[in-house]
Amino acid sequence: MKPLTKNLFREVKASRGRFIAIILIILLGSLIFVGVRATGPVLNESMTTTVQRNHLSDVQLLSNTGFTNADVRAANTISDATAEAAKFTYATGGPNDAAVALYGYSAKTNLNRLVLRAGHLPEQANQIVLDNKAKTDYGYRLGQHFTFSKNKVLPHRTFTIVGFVDSPQYIDNGLRGVTNVGDGTVRFFAAVPSSQLKMPASLLSVRFKTLQGTDTYSNHYVTARNRKLKQLKTVLNPRAKQRSHALYVDGTKQLNDQLTKLTTAKIRLQAAQQEVTRTSGGTMTSTPELTTQLASINAAQSKLTNARNKIKQQTKTHYTWQDRSDLPGFSSYGESSDRIAAIANVFPVFFFLIAALITFTTITRMVEEARAQIGTFKALGYGKWAIARNYLAYALMAGAIGGVIGSILGNETIPRFVLALYSSTISMSAIVRLEWSSILLALCFSLVATVGAAGFVVWRELQEGPAALMLPKPPKSAKRILLERITPLWQRLNFNQKVSYRNLFRYKSRMVMSVVGIAGGCALILCGFGIRDSITAAGARQYRDIVRYQAVVSLHGADTDINKTQRLLQQSESYQKSTPIAATTARIRHGDESVSSVNVFIPQTADFADYVRLATPGGSNIALPQRGAVLSQKTATLLGAHVGDSINVNLTSATNRSIKVAAITKNYIGDYLYLSPAAYQRVWHKTTNSNALLVKLNAQSSKQRNRLAHQLLQSGAVRGTSFVADQRTTIDNMSATLDPVVVIFIVMSGLLSFVVMYNLTNINVSERIRELSTVKVLGFYDREVTMYVARENIVLTIVGVILGYGIGNALTWYILKQATTAQVMFPLVIHWPGYIIAAVLMALFTAIVIWFTHRRLKHVDMVSALKATD
Structure with missing residues (x-):
């Protein structure tokens, strides 16, 4: 072994504490840097792989009148599209009348595949599979019977539980969505043989093959999906009119036949009236019998016409378009992984910079301490590269060992740890791959901090001659420090204290x-x-601090609904008070920026401040102005809007108008726009109608909230109830x-x-x-x-x-x-x-x-x- 190589290993052995310290610092820096940076992509890839394996649809359509085979064929005309129609409805069942999302199951189904966790899928007409959540949270077991409440689409209401499943449509075990049956909250989903649901297919799922190799949370996926969605709407929207017309024709066929007969009879009676008039010489226009018959025919015609108009309303087809972001828990999961990724862009980098800076200092000190050794090798005739290689190898070993071990450990441990914790609430496959970009970055930083430092200092030292190098560096000359100039304080310090403070600044x-x-x-x-x-x-x-109410009760809209609901609420022991508001949603635009699904509240009483505190970011209270709108802080930030700017508001229930931002209110969750009734009337030139109640309640348990929501829905005046506690x-x-x-x-x-x-x-x-x-x-x-x-x-x-x-x-x-x-x-x-x-x-x-x-x-x-x- 060459002398320089021997010296290298002796140096490592002699300074093993420092060598290990360098490795540990680089290891910790690399571990955090790679581990945290890998966590966000791993979470996204795991979810993407899960939904792709189970063929989760990219787009879903709900129709109030159902889909036909012609609709499916039309959807399949889109390039790379695979469409399937399925039966879907909400029902209540079980001992507590729990709200259930009920699907029709077919063995031929290829989209939104159920993942079996126990038992088997339905094979006979009286069999049902339940959400795995029904087993873990509600205690259902295989072999038990599940009975649905009376429902016109379920002639056979009792089924035997033969399996428990997961579905890619419900990734978050804590969320199953909301509905307008039961207590308003879906508790779990279920699937029965499709033949047992006496209804047309109401759910059309569409999956695009070209999107399946893309991260489902990436901007590229969203952009590509939106292009496909636009094509799909172009094909299917005309189908809605065709469907409405076909159903209207089928539904009014008998009515039209009856109207034709009545019209014929009416013409005959009118002719008889004319004959009576002619034979009486104009003294009599009709007989009492003819008048009675004609009145009866007119009443029957009016009744049939009203029935035909009702059928026209009932057969008018409406589509509800959804994508993956509308599925329960799907967006919140993506936001969580995005937050981790955002943190990973800052925290680990700062962490690694601290580690690299200290490593740089350590390597620098190590080389400076070896001045005499460098001088000796130089005096013995070794070249600069041969001498430098000794220290570069030392730094390379420490940096490479720490960087490689830290990167691999970080990539394999932190993402798996986070995935394991997510698995308790999220149903997905764990996919952990090496994040080579982060690993290479970590190795580059590690080598810069070690080899770079060693190379810089060795090259600087090698510029001196052997004689100078073999002498120790002269100590820095002492200088008076600022503390010494404060004589009364300096004189009270003992010798040790004075030396310590001098050394600090020296x-x-x-x-x-x-x-x-x-x-x-x-x-x-x-x-x-x-x-x-x-x-x-x-x-x-x-x-x-901001939301001071405990529930929002959505009403059908009539004034009688408000009074009826308030009387019902007053029967609850937890009820304090409520106030009516007009609530809707809007799309707001300012310049090139826009925000969709902004909640718009228009209070109808003066006590709105008891329910929602409007305050500036500085904390000053805001009163709803007679002109202009109050915009939530987050929404204003997204729009780039400031007080005094005009924003374009497109209300769901009204036309598009421009309105000034009168104030910006502090808000942390969601997007809100607040208007006084006067401001609304000034801009839209009409008054508002109350369609919701903000309700203040005493503390309630989950069962109490569910019971109250169920009672309100049963009244017929309420669309649904949303509790702040659930949010x-x-x-x-x-x-x-x-x-x-x-x-x-x-x-x-x-x-x-x-x-x-x-x-x-x-x-x-x-x-x-x-x-x-x-x-x-x-x-x-x-x-x-x-x-x-x-x-x-x-x-x-x-x-x-x-x-x-x-x-x-x-x-x-x-x-x-x-x-x-x-x-x-x-x-x-x-x-x-x-x-x-x-x-x-x-x-x-x-x-x-x-x-x-x-x-x-x-x-x-x-x-x-x-x-x-x-």
């Missing part, structure tokens, strides 16, 4: 690196707590999915902080070993020698923590800004435990490092350290 680069390391670690820990607190605060502030639970569940990632951030940040502080202190002690040995020789006790260094660490820790608080807040704010979605924005909130834990951890790490340093200094070889090198 070695400025070391001080800066220590502060950066401590501040960075503290900021990362604080940021982890901040992300968790801020995401949780969004739901808390929205449903505590908040959904938001909290979405936020909870990020908790594991935040825990990983905090733990890894703590580990990085400890390794960084230990490494920097090691460097500090190594550089000053002669100085510390001199102090020991002069008679200082072990504790006094340790405090000689520890005092500097304590000061740097305090400064680092203070700076870390500021950096942590800035970093959290930036991450939250990146993580904001179209529906949710997050306030910057870091609760006091986060600050305390971050500071305590830094103090604990400092104490541990000081303890290790104390043990090392107790056993230092003073004679060897003080030997002259010149």
